[in-house]
Amino acid sequence: MALVLESPSFRHGQPIPRAHALDHGNVSPPLRWHGEPDGTKSFLLVVEDPDAPDPEAPKRTWVHWIVYDLPAGAHALEEDASRAGLPDGAGQGLNDWDDPAWDGPKPPVGRHRYFFKLWALDRALPHRAYHRADLAKMIDGHVLDYAELVGTFARH
Numbered sequence: 001m002a003l004v005l006e007s008p009s010f011r012h013g014q015p016i017p018r019a020h021a022l023d024h025g026n027v028s029p030p031l032r033w034h035g036e037p038d039g040t041k042s043f044l045l046v047v048e049d050p051d052a053p054d055p056e057a058p059k060r061t062w063v064h065w066i067v068y069d070l071p072a073g074a075h076a077l078e079e080d081a082s083r084a085g086l087p088d089g090a091g092q093g094l095n096d097w098d099d100p101a102w103d104g105p106k107p108p109v110g111r112h113r114y115f116f117k118l119w120a121l122d123r124a125l126p127h128r129a130y131h132r133a134d135l136a137k138m139i140d141g142h143v144l145d146y147a148e149l150v151g152t153f154a155r156h
Helices: 131-141
Strands: 005-007 031-034 042-052 061-073 113-122 143-154
Touching: 005 143, 031 042, 031 113, 061 131
Parallel strands: none
Antiparallel strands: 005 031, 042 061, 042 113, 113 143
16 A cells, blocks of 8 residues: 545645635644555655746745654644644754744745655654755655645635
8 A cells, every 4th residue: 555645625736725824824734644654663744835936937946844753653733733733753844934833835926836745764863953955865765655745825
């Protein structure tokens, strides 16, 4: 069985509700996953926007949220978990606002895509505030499986 990542708030390829946007409610969306392989010790979640600042002329990938060391027994993050509480043992890395929390969509122009990426790892990561670049090196050779959920958002 392959690793699957879903949200009760939106379906793959569909719009992310406004409650999760930075200038509306800024609550992290609820997420659910299942199908991790044997030997999974932890999960890593990264949410990023590859369309920044403009989908017609993207210049960089913007990181909105990092959650590392989600325990192998965890299979969900509740809505607003970024502020209300993560599963025991999990930590939050630094997003591109240098904030260790969820900061939702706030695209300056156009409809952007938001990739929710979940890795099943064969190890836990040492606890500290990570940036996305740090994590790529740390998980190299430790990924057992990967799942992705994509949502979209445009400001009106």
